[in-house]
Amino acid sequence: MKTITIADVARHANVSKSTVSQFLNQRFDYMSEKTKRKIEATIQELNYQPNFVARSLKQKSTFTVGVVVANILHTFSTQVIRAIEDYFHEQGFHIIVCNADDEPAKEKKYIEMLRAKQVDGIIIFPTGENQALYEKMKQDRFPIVFMDRTIEDLEISTVMLDNHAAAKLAVDRFVEHGLDRIAIVTTSIIRNISPRVERIEGYKRAMENRGLPIREEYIKTADVGQISEVLSELYSLPEPPQAILAGNDIVLVEVLKFMKEKDIAIPGDTSVIGIDDVSFASFFTPPVTTIAQPAVEMAKQAGTILFKQIKNSEQAEQWMYRYEPTLISRHSG
Known part of the structure; x- marks a missing residue:
């Protein structure tokens, strides 16, 4: 034919x-x-x-961008990916999504693959342990935007939540309900992943501002498989917490599962607030109070920054874009 x-x-x-x-x-x-x-x-x-190959050669563009997400299971990640795809579809671009599983070696492979495929730019949820690779992309003036996490020394354009404010919203809410034994549980901070570290910092600062003691036994970090174990440790304390701030949606699921298994009433025995709104929060029993990120707005900002870099090969003067969290008040906390 x-x-x-x-x-x-x-x-x-x-x-x-x-x-x-x-x-x-x-x-x-x-x-x-x-x-x-x-x-x-x-x-x-x-x-x-x-003929996209001919089009790419003629216009010196593949009309494709990469998205390297740290963990695609996070609700926030999937919301951001969808919004990025919508944004670039409007620009006539395709996206390639790669899930790094929070593994630096896997992230490195995906970034190298995407560059080999000559994508026009990459949005990365960085693991933080490929600094030389990030630096090389910046030196090459390769379009790159960080999402959700940052590496401050590099000053690569970054879009992320005000994590200190997110933790403060939760602590203030608990205190307003007369609770002072407040714990925070997050996934592992071994690699100093910025949102997890910042949420703990925000929790500590909020506790201090409320005149409450910071009890290290109430601060728990662990891989997902060990969350149940650290919750058992919390509830084995002479004074178990009256409230738990779940550092992200995956931790929230583990907290709710644990409490159901142990027949711990929410909020009667323990109040719970999770950072990241989740689809089931409004119809869980009781409905779960959450701290929501403006995921769509953040994704569009990241897309806009990357698209400007692709078109102009210029770095914006501003490199950090912080977004305010919102407390979605329900009945669990």
């Missing part, structure tokens, strides 16, 4: 090749609706498949 070309489409639609090219690149500024419909109908009739 003969390969259908852009010239065939133009001839069949009775327009110029330039007009078809503008349509394919979604440049509709000076194109009538009638012309757009005619080209679209012709493409469908002829079953025309654009």
Whole structure:
């Protein structure tokens, strides 16, 4: 079968090749609706498949960006990925999503693969242990944006939550309900992953501001598989906590499972607040109070920064973009 070309489409639609090219690149500024419909109908009739390789060579762009997510199981991560895909779809770009599982070696492989595929830029939830690789991308002026986590010494454009404020919202809420034995549980901070560290810092600062003692036995960090174990330690204390701040959505699930297994009433025995709103929070029994991140807004900001870098190869003067959390008040805390 003969390969259908852009010239065939133009001839069949009775327009110029330039007009078809503008349509394919979604440049509709000076194109009538009638012309757009005619080209679209012709493409469908002829079953025309654009030659993306030729387009990439001509425009020196693959019209593709990579997203290297630390852990795709996080609700926040999936919300961000979806919003990034929506944003770049509007720009005529595709995205390639890679899940690093919080493993630096896996992250490194994915970044190297994406660069080998000549993607136009990458949004990364950094593990933090590939600093030389991040530095190389910055030196190469390769478009890169960090999401959710930062490495301050590099000053790479970063979009993330005000994690100190998130922890403060939870502590203040607990204190307003007359609770002072407040624990925080997060996933491991072995690699100093910034949101986890900052949420603990914010918790400590909020406790101090409320005149409450910081009890190290109430601060627990562990891999997901050990969360149940550290919760058992908390409830074996002479004075177990009256309230628990779950540092992210995965920890929240483990906390709720533990309390159900141990028949610990929420909020009667222990109040619970989780950072990251989750789909089940509103219909769980009781409905769970959460601290929400503006995931869509943050993702669009990251996409906008990366797209500007791709188009201009310029680094913005501002490199840190912090977003405010929101307390979603329900009945668990």
